[in-house]
Amino acid sequence: MEKVNKSYKIINVKNKKNYNRILGELRKIKELSDINLNKDQHMLHVGLLPTEETGVPQIEAKIQKALQRYEKTAGIEEFEVKESVRKVLILKGIDCGHCATRIENLARKTFSHEKLVVDFATERFIIETTDLELGENILPEVTKLVHKIDPNIQVIDSKTKKRVMAEEVYKIKKSDIILFFIGVGFLLLSFVYIPKLHIDGIRLFAMLKLFFKGQEYELSHYSKITLLLAFLFIGNKVILQFVRNLFTGRIFDENFLMTTASIGAIFTEHNIEAVMVMMFYQIGSFLQQRAVNHSRKSITELLSFEATTAKLKLGSDVTEVEVESVLPGDIIMVKTGEMIPLDGVIVEGKTYLDTKALTGESLNRSAKPGSEVLSGMINMGGVIEVKVTKASTESTMSKIIEMVENASTKKAKAEEFISKFARYYTPIVSACALLIAVFPLIVKIFDSNSSLTLTDSVYRAMIFLVISCPCALVISIPLSFFAGIGIASKRGILIKGSNYLEALNNVEQVVFDKTGTLTKGEFxxxxxxxxxxxxxxxxxxxxxxxxxxxxxxxxxxxxxxxxxxxxxxxxxxxxxxxxxxxxxxxxxxxxxxxxxxxxxxxxxxxxxxxxxxxxxxxxxxxxxxxxxxxxxxDVIRDEAVDTIRSLRKRGVKKIHLLTGDAKGVAESVANALDIDDVYSELLPNEKVEKLNEIRALNTTPKSKTIYIGDGINDAPVISSADVGIAMGATGSDAAIAIADVVIMSDNLQKVDETLAIAKKTRQLVVQNITLSLGIKIFVLLLGVFGTVTIWLAIFSDVGVSLLAILNAMRVMGLYKHQTETVEEQEV
Missing domain, CATH: 3.40.1110.10 (Calcium-transporting ATPase, cytoplasmic domain N)
Known part of the structure; x- marks a missing residue:
């Protein structure tokens, strides 16, 4: 009988460490072949070899028995692989991190999905679903859902819109600016005082005198009307969105908080404060939007290496066409200083190629007819003709950019925490504000002589609402991680998700492959x-x-x-x-x-x-x-000794070497580099087993073991590590597909650089969480006792958001002033 390939979901496993023993039991079953056990996903992919005596059910019973030898309650469920579709939409104009979280939460409840992410940093809605009908109608369905949250967001299919280029920065609408300044005009009119014309506006100095004495200033009807008009014009966008949310039942966002706080101020005769809440919130929002757009610009500049056109040669004619229309086998011409748009082989001309866009190093590599060239390289020499070998969607640069953009689908624990935190934080603070507002009424029931007034408590509640907006956290944390991934890609280091960036901060053990990693591979x-x-x-x-x-x-x-x-x-x-x-x-x-x-x-x-x-x-x-x-x-890499030394300085406790080479060869390399443990003469499957043994030596559950190899012959062990790093992966589809981190050059110092970027990113994330929560909690406590002014409340919201966003982008300057130029001489 023929082999039957099956996939099973393993259920009720309490201790993942038992998987190593279970794997040993499975290998004893003669009716099984090609056993692939994924411990992290609890999946078993295996080939069944049924016979006349032993059918598929009997083989499955043997698998069950092997599992239950070490996990008494474990079982298997056949996993049916369904066809899935992946859609990416652009949410143009999304300017609120909290809105992005609300859209994601609502979409998760509404749509059937395997994976769903709303990435505020790159304005993308990403969904993977097995519902093929939903996939075909995703644009109108998402548009309908998004407009429930914010009707100003434009939903665009990413296929009809090219990637956002660096210069495409969203601008504030002119109509919003005009209405804002009309409102400011009415605010200024409220201060006009002309008794002869019966215009009794606010007398500024008289108001300030009473303010410093701690006394209330009474407003005239004229001032109240002009301030009300100022409030409506300045806060029109916020107020309209607040009203829309009331009808859709979706409250507890910044529009609700600011509008409720302002209305509360008006009803307690704090009209000036009501206008100031809206005005400073709008100014802060404008500044915040500019900061976010600047951040997006900085990030997209890192990913703007992809060429959009190519010079197609047809006979003796050369025509400029879109890269999507060029097919494998076509001949394209690349002039001096131009980027090579597609992967291929040189058929005419000699040149030097700058590989910085791929490797992060200014390496001038000689090339001649027969040399392979990759998209993203810059032609620094003469005109060359290239025979295209891959379509644009399969080109190296296209895959790199897509991988970096998709990194947002794998979130760090800090991002997941902030999303959950924001979901509960605003409603809880709003409930506290309500309690503060009605507190005097409750006290009056028990103490009729209490001096607490409803006006004072409502004012305190208003301040509480202003403080409670979670935007600083919701915006800055994802931006911090994406900026870290962006600067890493600029340096030729491709990190597939913020979860891996976060994990690289807890590296306890490092495992190296030898050939092509610690050594040059020049045999x-x-x-x-x-x-x-x-x-x-x-x-x-x-x-x-x-x-x-x-x-x-x-x-x-x-x-x-x-x-x-x-x-x-x-x-x-x-x-x-x-x-x-x-x-x-x-x-x-x-x-x-x-x-x-x-x-x-x-x-x-x-x-x-x-x-x-x-x-x-x-x-x-x-x-x-x-x-x-x-x-x-073979020859040990020049930078290997410094890299090992740097890893130890970063707190790595043990460094191991796994190789298939002879014991003498492996030990000589290990001794030269001061490596702790060496395991030699290992087959690929034995490397995986040895890595699992090493992982079991981690001292804490948070500790991580990373594996660093060249991605050629160590795919199983790279995929088995907590974080698998593939070195020298320029043009290697296999390495890009398998590894969690891909280093495009073969420079070992990039490993230390990767850990440095991870450390800096975590520092900024911790700083932003501490800054945002610390200031908000401090001001909230002051607000309870009535010692906070409206100005401090506004700063604790908008000001902190702005500071957190600017702080998040500091990782972009990590290597701003560092340049690397390495020239490879022509042989």
Missing amino acids: GIKEVVPMNPGTTAEELHRLVAYGEYYSTHPIGISIVDEYGRDRIFPEIIAEFTEFSGRGLKATINGARIMVGNSRLMKENKFEVPKVDKPGMILHVTKERTYLGYVVVG
Whole structure:
């Protein structure tokens, strides 16, 4: 019977550490193959091999038994993979972080979804759903929902609107500005005092004199009318939204708070304060909106590397077209100073390419016909012609930008906390304000001689409402994380979510791959040792090079390149088979050749000498004759020592090395770099098991273990780490797909840089939470005892929001004055 691929959801597992033991039990079941156990998602992906005696139900019972050996209540449920659609919409004009949270909460209740995020920082509504009908009608459905919260937001399909460019900053509507200044005009008219014309406005000095004496100033009917008109014109936008919310039943936002506070001030004869609440709130909102727009501008500038047009060559003519219309196989022309718009291969011309947009380093790389080029590189030399290999949606830069933008779908715990906090904070504070307002009435019931007045308590309640708006937190925290992800992408470090950025602050253990990570991956045969009388060193070298011709491993590729790829005749190579972590077999000119380590030799019943030399030992056999071995060497990266030292300074307790190389080679690298533990001669699945053992050594539940590899042969172990980092992933689709953090260059110092950005981002998040909550709680307590003026209340809302937003963007300046220029000479 044929293999049946199944996916199961594992339920009722109490301790994830038992998964390592469960995996061992599953591997004992002979009817299972391709076992993939995802501990974080509690998913088992496996191939079932049913027989006439053992059907699928019996195999599933064996899986259940294996689970329950260590988890008594655990079980499996078949997971049905449904077709899903992903839609991204632009919420143009969303200027309120609280509104974004309310839209997200309402959408979660309304729409069937697998994933749903409203990202205030990039103004995007992202939904993944298995409801295909909803996917087709998502634009009108979301528009209807969004307009319940704010009818001024314009919902646009991201496919019909290009990414927001840096210069596209939303401006305040002229009508809002005009109405605001009309209101200010009426405010000024309220101070006009001309007795002869019976205009008895506010006498400013008389009012200030009474104010400092602690006495109330009585307003004339003229002043009350002009102040009321000033209030209506200045606060028109806020008041109208407040009225709309009343009809939709959606209150407890900043419009409700400010309008209620102002109306309360008017009814308690504090008309001037009512106008001032609205005026300063509007001024603060304008400044806040400009700050948010500036922040968005800074972030989008980091992501504006994508070219929109390409010069398509058709015969002898060159036409400028949109990149979406260029197909693989087309020839495009790139002039000096222009960005390469699509991935491809140079077919004409020589040049130098600046890779800064991809790697974060100004690296000038030589390129000639046959050289691979990637979108985002800048042509610094002559005109080149490029044969396109990938469509625009599959290009390297497009994938990078999409990944950075989608980072907002994976939220940090701090963001989730703020969203929940804002949901309850405003209603609770509003309820407290109501209690403060009616407190004198309650006291009067028990004490008729009480001096407390309703007017004073309503005024205090009004101040309470002004203070209670949570915008500072709701806006600044997501901006802090997204700014951190943005500056990291500018530096060639792609972080897939703020949850990973947050996790990088709790790194206790670091696990390194060796080849291509701590070492340069520039391999060469250092020594050839024939062990058969009829075999020369030249013939042994030739057999190794021929054997490695089709290998995709960095060692094999380097050996072939060193020997000379053009010296090899691939037509005499047949039946090539590669054994992960061990070596290869091939038929060369009709003879069976095997090249590999001692483990592969032992599996095939060859006795080989024990070689104690620094480097990787590759043994060679022909048919059933052992011919000898070659020693393959590698070079430790120049920056490796400094990187290890920097990690220890950052509080990393233990550093480990996992490698498939021989023990001697691994230990020599570990000793040179002062690495704590080294585990050698590991197969890919053994690396995963060893990593899980290392993770179990973390001293606290918050502690994280990160794995750093080159993303080529260590995909399983990268995906198994708390945070998996892939190095040198320029153009590697596999690494970009698998890793949680992708470092586009092969510079190890970027690891320390990643941790520095994570630390700075967390500092700003903590500062903003402390600043916002600290000031608000302090002013709220003062407000209860009536010692707060309306001006301090307004500052605690709008002023704190503005300060928090500006503070959040400080991470953008982390590497502002640092420049890197590395030039690669042409070979």
